[in-house]
Structure formats: structure tokens, C-alpha cells
Amino acid sequence: MSLHFAILGLLTFEPMSGYTLKTRYFDRSVAHFWPADQSQIYRTLQSLERSGEVEGHIVASDTRPKSRLYAITEAGRTALVAWLAQDRPVAVQRDDFLVQLYFARLLSRDQVLAMLQARLDQHVRQRDYFDTLEIPEATSDEMRRQIVFGGLTLDFARRRERMMIAWIEACIAEISGLPDAGSPFA
Amino acid sequence: MSLHFAILGLLTFEPMSGYTLKTRYFDRSVAHFWPADQSQIYRTLQSLERSGEVEGHIVASDTRPKSRLYAITEAGRTALVAWLAQDRPVAVQRDDFLVQLYFARLLSRDQVLAMLQARLDQHVRQRDYFDTLEIPEATSDEMRRQIVFGGLTLDFARRRERMMIAWIEACIAEISGLPDAGSPFA
DNA sequence: AAGTCATATAAGATATGTCCTATATTGGAT
């Protein structure tokens, strides 16, 4: 359901087409914590229209292909605000890397270290990405409020990457000090 | 695929039934970073048997209902070790709470603070849970090696909870200092 | 003897997400 409400949320900024929604807003914000591809977004817009939470109108342009402009309805706003205020259980953080690490006794020490190092590099890159993300200038009070909350989620991403980096460095330190029992099953 | 290999991994400890695998091992380890319910585990065991990665034999007991004991095969071990050594892209961490927070300008300040406080409580409970998790005594070298890697994943869980707590506290501090613009749409 | 709990397994229905491919228009570059 999160994508459903994320799209409703983005449509509170302004009415827009699926394309604009995805490329100008979704991919720069929500996608960082709730990714979805193009086909999912278009399908969700269709279902949102069927349920009366958004309304779509085809708009012709002389400079671009005709598109379907979606606007959130009153019913949509009501549903969105109700969902936003809901207490939800903490989302499960699935991570296949942790599955690999949990069974890493079946690998050689060097294989484990290589895998940790590769992971570390990825998180360093992600940290740099989030550290250099540009925050747009606020041009209205509403936007100023939005940027506060966007900033909180960005702060989360930065803290998470720093945590990951510190943890992986600790893993590398611990595994480096271990005797290599070889790869008993490789 | 992670569940597939997580189950193979658990079967490197010893041959066991789906029931034992889930209750004695899976729920206490892998479930923390790759949860799955009973029906998923049984279905995966069946598919693992069809692909020749495990072998199951029905075992009768006088004290308990008859069960199907699964053992990992050589092919299974080979497939597992190959998967473990694979470099994978960092898994996306989907979090519906971040979606809620991103659009929280649509809520009143008190609603946001209540939602942050509820979240904080949950993470404090999770931190306490991970901080008090008992680690079993090693009774073999193999087990000692396993406990090292289990310990790394546990360390991750603890660091993550501490990061979450620090971040939510920072959010509460920032939102508390904000004027309440009311709930424009509620 | 009936009821409940722990052990043990299975499958249907539904929801959700991912991958891939297809289609069409417009503007700008060569």
C-alpha cells in the first residue's frame, strides 16, 4: 500500500502526469526508501483513479506528446492523511547480504574479506551520494515545511550509511584477526 | 533466492525436519534479517528437493508424529558456497515509515511527535531484545566459527537499533522546535 | 472421553514487486 500513498502524497505538490511524477519527484525522493519502476507507478495511478482517489484528464501539448494529468481528489486527501497518521509495526529489513555473512564460515577468510570490502566500497559511494545531494530552495511556506521532512529522511539515509560503514569496518577488523580455516566445502 | 540458500545453509548444521529447522534455527537467526513463514519454508524445502539440493526421508518416531528429515546434498553444498561468494548489489531497504515521515507536513505537529515517539519506543524495545539475546556455547570448532559470523550479524542489529534511536531522537528534537502549522487537510 | 498443546505438513488465494517488451510523439542533431 505504501506506493499507493506515496503517489497520493506526491500529487499533493501539484497535479502531474505519471512521467513527471516519476522523473521529477519520485526518483529523487520516495525511490530512496520505496523504489518502484515505471510500470508499477502507472498501474498504481490507474488503480487510484478507479478508486476515486485521483482524477486523470488527458492534456494535449504542442511541444510534447499528449499526457494524462492526474490530480488528487478530496477523497484521496482524506485517505492519505488517515494513512499517514497510522501507527505501523517497524518494517522488516530484509538483507541478503546478512544471509551471506551469517553462513560465511563456509567461505575462506579471503573470500569473506573480499566480500566485505566490496560492500564497504558500495556504502562509501552511497554515503558520498547522500552527502552531496542537493536540497532545492524553498519558494513557499508549504515547500519550506516539506523540506524539513525531506531533510529528516535524508538525515536518516546519511546516518544509515555511516552506520553500515562503521559496522563493515569492524567486521573486517574482526575477520582479519581470525585464522583461515580454509573453505571446507568449496 | 535468499530463503532458498538460507535453508541450505541451516541444513549444513545437521539434517532436520522443516519443523525443527523453523523453530530451532530459522526463527532464532535468519528470521531476523530474512523472515519467512512456515508455508514458505515447507514449499522451499520441496523445491530444494526437486532440484536435488536436499534429500528428504520420512522418519517415524514413537514419541512424535512422523516427519520428513532433510539433508543437504553435495550438489546443494556446491550451489550454496557459490551463492555465498557472489557479490550482490546492496539490497534496497524499503520502509513505509519513511514514506509517512516524508509526507508528514500534512499532519499536525502533535500527530508527528506521537508517531515518532511510538517508533522510538519500538526501537528501544528492539534494542533491548538484541542486547539481551543469548548466544549459545560453542561445543565444536565448527560451531565456534559459526558463532563469530552470527555475532557479526547480531552486532549489525544492535548498531542499527542504536542508529534508529539516535535518529528518531534528533527528529523529535527538530520537530519539537517547529511552529505547528496545524493539519491543513485533516 | 474430551480437550488442548506441541509437533508436523500442505496448499489455495491474494498482494506485491520485477523484468521485459511494446507503442507513440516531439524536438533536435546530422
Added chain:
DNA sequence: ATCCAATATAGGACATATCTTATATGACTT
């Protein structure tokens, strides 16, 4: 003219995960 990139939308196929219900045995309790 032709090609390419950006704009714009749609759907099939498949994979994965969740929810719910069903079934069965043996041990223990009342």
C-alpha cells in the same frame, strides 16, 4: 530525410511473500 533522445503510457510473464485454512499425530490434562 533520418536518426536519436526525451517524453509518455501500457501490459504480459514471472517471482516472491503473505494470509488463511486445512489436516494429522501423539502427549498431557481434566
